[in-house]
Amino acid sequence: MSVLLGDEFRRVLAAAQAGEEWALAWLFRSLQPAVLRYITARAPWDAEDVAAQVWLEIARALPTFEGDEQRFRAFVFTVAHRRMLNSRRDRARRRVDTVATLAEVCAGDDPAGEVAARLDGDRLARRVVEILPKAHAEIVLLRVVAGLSAEEVAQIVGKRPEHVRVIQHRALRRLAEEFRDAP
Numbered sequence: 372m373s374v375l376l377g378d379e380f381r382r383v384l385a386a387a388q389a390g391e392e393w394a395l396a397w398l399f400r401s402l403q404p405a406v407l408r409y410i411t412a413r414a415p416w417d418a419e420d421v422a423a424q425v426w427l428e429i430a431r432a433l434p435t436f437e438g439d440e441q442r443f444r445a446f447v448f449t450v451a452h453r454r455m456l457n458s459r460r461d462r463a464r465r466r467v468d469t470v471a472t473l474a475e476v477c478a479g480d481d482p483a484g485e486v487a488a489r490l491d492g493d494r495l496a497r498r499v500v501e502i503l504p505k506a507h508a509e510i511v512l513l514r515v516v517a518g519l520s521a522e523e524v525a526q527i528v529g530k531r532p533e534h535v536r537v538i539q540h541r542a543l544r545r546l547a548e549e550f551r552d553a554p
Contacts, residue, residue, distance in 0.1 A: 380440040388434050395433075399426060402444065406451050409516050412496030413509070414458045421458045425451045445523040448513060452527050502549050507542035514539050 386394035406425060411418040428450050436446060496516060500508045506528070513524045514535075521532040521539070528535070 377440070380443070384436070384443065388436070395430070398443075402447050405516055405518070406447060408496050409448065409451055409512050410455050410458075412500050412512055412516070414455045414462070415497060416462060417458055421454050422451070424454050428454070441520070441523075444517070445519055445527075448517040448519055448523075449527050451517075452509075452513070499546060502546060503542050507538055507545075510535055510538045511542045511546070 383394045383397055387398055403422065403426075407418060407422045410421045410425070414421055425447070429447060432446075432450075436443065438446070496512060499511055502508075503511065509528060510524055513519050513527060514521070519527070521535045524530075525532040525535045530538075
């Protein structure tokens with residue numbers, strides 16, 4: 372679980388819900404890099420625009436949000452997931468092709484740990500999408516980049532938590548095999 376503020380979260384959330392700019396800015400700065408990385412890996416052609424739409428939707432829903440810090444993080448990535456899917460559908464209708472870039476990584480003895488440690492760049496996130504089937508890449512990105520639990524990811528993608536864990540395990544093993552052979 373990734374913690375932004377810990378005990379201070381409720382205070383920052385209340386201030387953001389009251390329209391305090393400092394609190395809104397803090398939430399944005401804390402989550403935007405991961406949100407943008409997640410969207411870029413799945414919809415690189417307009418990731419900045421999609422991320423902007425995500426934050427507009429969050430701003431509209433923020434006054435009625437209830438929950439703890441992890442639930443807020445899950446809420447943010449649920450919105451990002453929906454907006455990314457909308458962007459992909461729109462793009463499919465326009466039939467525009469994209470070119471993904473290659474990444475340079477290699478895996479050690481711990482595939483999950485090694486992949487998680489290296490999933491900190493946009494190029495690598497795009498490489499994950501190139502290597503894995505769409506559903507598997509989605510789960511890895513939500514678990515590793517977004518830092519969501521298997522239960523939260525299951526709710527977002529419409530699968531059972533145990534299924535998410537199995538897919539994640541298989542996907543990380545596949546990535547480790549791919550990366551092990553990289554220079």
